[in-house]
Structures are given as C-alpha cells and as structure tokens.
Amino acid sequence: MSVRAAVVGLGWAGRELWLPRLSEHADFDVVAVVDPAPTARAALDAAPGVPVHQTLDALTPGAVDLAVVAVPNHLHAEVAARLLGRGISAFLEKPVCLTRDEADTLAAAERAGGATLLAGSAAPHRADVAALARLLPELGRIRHVDLSWVRARGIPQAGGWFTQRSKAGGGVLFDLGWHLLDTLAALLGPARFTQVVGVTSNDFVGTGAWSAAWRQDEPTAADHADVEDTARGFLVRDDGVSVGLSAGWASHEARDVTRIQVVGSAATAELRCTFGFSPNRHPHSRLTLTREGTTTSLPVPDEPIGTEYRRQLDGLADILADPGRRGRAVDEARTTVRVIEDFYASARCAHEQTAVPAHQ
Incomplete structure (x- = not known):
C-alpha cells in the first residue's frame, strides 16, 4: 500500500527535490501540496491533478500519512509540530530545528499526536x-x-x-x-x-x-x-x-x-x-x-x-510503520543543535577577544 504523501512548501527544495522524487517513487502517492504563496501555487505544474492548498488545515490524518516539510528553517519546528500534534507524521529536511527549545516542542507534539518525526539527511x-x-x-x-x-x-x-x-x-x-x-x-x-x-x-x-x-x-x-x-x-x-x-x-x-x-x-x-x-x-x-x-x-x-535524495525514500515506508522510531529524530537533532550552539558561543568569545587589545 502506498504512503499518502503531502509536500508542504514549494520553494526550491519542495519544488525541485521532493515533489518530483515522491511522484516518481512506487512507494508514495502524492495526494496534496501546501503553500501559502499564490504565485507558488499558481506556478505548480509538476504534479497535475494533485490538489494544491493554501494552509495546513487542509491536511488530515485520515487522508495523509506523511507530510514532507520543505519550508524555510525558522518554520521547520512550527509547521512540523502542528502536523505531528494532529497525528500526521512529518519528514523534515535539515535543520530539523534551530534550538533545543524547538526540539522539546517537536518531542511534545510527537507524544501528543502519536505520529512520528523523520529527519531527512541526504x-x-x-x-x-x-x-x-x-x-x-x-x-x-x-x-x-x-x-x-x-x-x-x-x-x-x-x-x-x-x-x-x-x-x-x-x-x-x-x-x-x-x-x-x-x-x-x-x-x-x-x-x-x-x-x-x-x-x-x-x-x-x-x-x-x-x-x-x-x-x-x-x-x-x-x-x-x-x-x-x-x-x-x-x-x-x-x-x-x-x-x-x-x-x-x-x-x-x-x-x-x-x-x-x-x-x-x-x-x-x-x-x-x-x-x-x-x-x-x-x-x-x-x-x-x-x-x-x-x-x-x-x-x-x-x-x-541527487541520487541520495531518492535513496532516502527507499524503505521510508517501513521506517514510518515502526513505532520504535518515534523520538529518535528529535534526540539526534537535539545533539546536533547543542554542538552548533556551543560552536557559535565559542566563535562569539573569539570575536570578543580579538576586539580587545591584548595586555602587553
């Protein structure tokens, strides 16, 4: 049985990476596309016959098994949490989240909706x-x-x-x-x-x-x-x-x-x-x-x-059906965000030190 997939976001990644690969893959059936921008919706011609919606409210767990989220970074956690909380599993391209607080939000949404967050990594x-x-x-x-x-x-x-x-x-x-x-x-x-x-x-x-x-x-x-x-x-x-x-x-x-x-x-x-x-x-x-x-x-x-992007979809249906995967993507993202935050903190310290003359 095919996974009913929706693509959320029609920027470069959604339009050029995910929509064509999902449409061509035997394991997936693209049933919806979502983008708030009228120009993006009007320009979509890569998947004729697929309903194009303005908001996430059009997606329901009864009609969509997996939403591939391809929106700008600052919307990743917000959009995925809304989907997860409603019981729709989400596939998020990197970065999964921007802060550890956003990781906590995603984890809570996963638990509340009983859905699964999957992290894309080509x-x-x-x-x-x-x-x-x-x-x-x-x-x-x-x-x-x-x-x-x-x-x-x-x-x-x-x-x-x-x-x-x-x-x-x-x-x-x-x-x-x-x-x-x-x-x-x-x-x-x-x-x-x-x-x-x-x-x-x-x-x-x-x-x-x-x-x-x-x-x-x-x-x-x-x-x-x-x-x-x-x-x-x-x-x-x-x-x-x-x-x-x-x-x-x-x-x-x-x-x-x-x-x-x-x-x-x-x-x-x-x-x-x-x-x-x-x-x-x-x-x-x-x-x-x-x-x-x-x-x-x-x-x-x-x-x-680009073969690696299609290869991510191979076996994704089995991963999605495994309840043991729930929580794993959030834990891995929390580790990555932590090291990035520490990296930036170190860099800020280095910049501050170079701005102050050294004592002779």
Whole structure:
C-alpha cells in the first residue's frame, strides 16, 4: 500500500527535490501540496491533478500519512509540530530545528499526536559515503575525523532567508555543517560532544559574485546579511574521537570540494567528492586507503547527482510503520543543535577577544 504523501512548501527544495522524487517513487502517492504563496501555487505544474492548498488545515490524518516539510528553517519546528500534534507524521529536511527549545516542542507534539518525526539527511545515503563506511573496520580504532565541505562560489541568494539569522538560525554551519555532522553520526554512530572550539567569518556573504548560480531562489528584498559564510572548528566526542570541521559557502578554491578523512590506529581512509547539486564539482569521487606509507585508490560507485535524495525514500515506508522510531529524530537533532550552539558561543568569545587589545 502506498504512503499518502503531502509536500508542504514549494520553494526550491519542495519544488525541485521532493515533489518530483515522491511522484516518481512506487512507494508514495502524492495526494496534496501546501503553500501559502499564490504565485507558488499558481506556478505548480509538476504534479497535475494533485490538489494544491493554501494552509495546513487542509491536511488530515485520515487522508495523509506523511507530510514532507520543505519550508524555510525558522518554520521547520512550527509547521512540523502542528502536523505531528494532529497525528500526521512529518519528514523534515535539515535543520530539523534551530534550538533545543524547538526540539522539546517537536518531542511534545510527537507524544501528543502519536505520529512520528523523520529527519531527512541526504549525504549518508550517497554511494561513495557508504563505500567509505565499509572501510572503517580496516582502520583499527578510530582516533580522528576531518570533515570539510568548502564551495568555491555557493552562497544562497543575498537578501533571501538563508542569509538572515532570524530565519535561518545561522549561516553555513546550519546549512552545510549540519550535513557534515549527520555524516559523522552515520559513520561512527551518534555521540555527544564534550569539547567544542570554533571560529566563523563573513568575508564573502552579501556579495553577488560569490552566489550559488545553480540555485533559482525567488528574488527578495535585499535585507542585510548577518550570518557567517565560513566556519572552522575542533570538536571532541564523548567516545574520545577528535573532529576537525570546516564548512564554507565560498572560498578561493577552483571547485566545490567535500573531504572526509578518517584516521585510525591501523590505517587512514579519505573520500574526496562534492556533496550537493553544484555544477562546479569534481567529476568523480576518489576514495583512498593509506597504511604504512602506501596509499591505494579504491573503486567507488559513480551515480547521477541527487541520487541520495531518492535513496532516502527507499524503505521510508517501513521506517514510518515502526513505532520504535518515534523520538529518535528529535534526540539526534537535539545533539546536533547543542554542538552548533556551543560552536557559535565559542566563535562569539573569539570575536570578543580579538576586539580587545591584548595586555602587553
């Protein structure tokens, strides 16, 4: 039996990512679309025959099994909590929430409505990341992981909600950084972080020349950008594994590069690729294993860009039917939000210290 799905939000993610993939997937039947903007509703032609509604009130648990929420970050928790509280399960793209208080709100809504919150996380579903994961048993005891996703030019449109802290929660750390932290948890298992040191900068944000040309964001009024475009940090998990984290919407590099290096007591594995949809990417993923001074290149699957988003839908119906999944997404999101909050707190402290002359 197909899962009756609704798409909430017809921005880039809802329109380009989820609506076509849900419509094409055998396990899902798109029964409704919701967006408050008349222009978004009028422009929808990707799913003919699907009812398009203005408000969430049109969705009922008797008609919808799962709502895929693709609204701006600051509305994630509010929209998902409304759905969950009414008994409609929700699939939320990252970031699941922006604060620990929002995580508590989602948990309470899950309990009240008896529905399930599922968290979207594309990167762990990539074939090359799965190939890296299969190497981990050969590395011995894992000691350190370096995670980086640095774009050459890839800032979301200036003036849009992505560059406003009040609507996005933060900048590149909430955007690309969340993907990296999800990938880390998928590789090593979830864990809390006992130490977090981070710095941020905003040398490129708000400058049109560094924008993400492949995105077709709706034009908005040019509000002041107040988020970071670069974040660099050093973290320690409660299992003793240290983590280097680097995320950048823009840089002086020629291509957009994602790099995951896992250092173990017996060997080191490294994956170089490009996450996401940027056309300014490495043409092929490269996976290597280094042991005792010898580096070996290993075969890695080559797949079309965006396959990982469809792969998230495979088996989702079974996950949705498992009551044991309830509460898990909120717990994982609470851990991620906590480390992001600690990262920003460290960065604020660093900025305050650099603003005060050092004592001679």
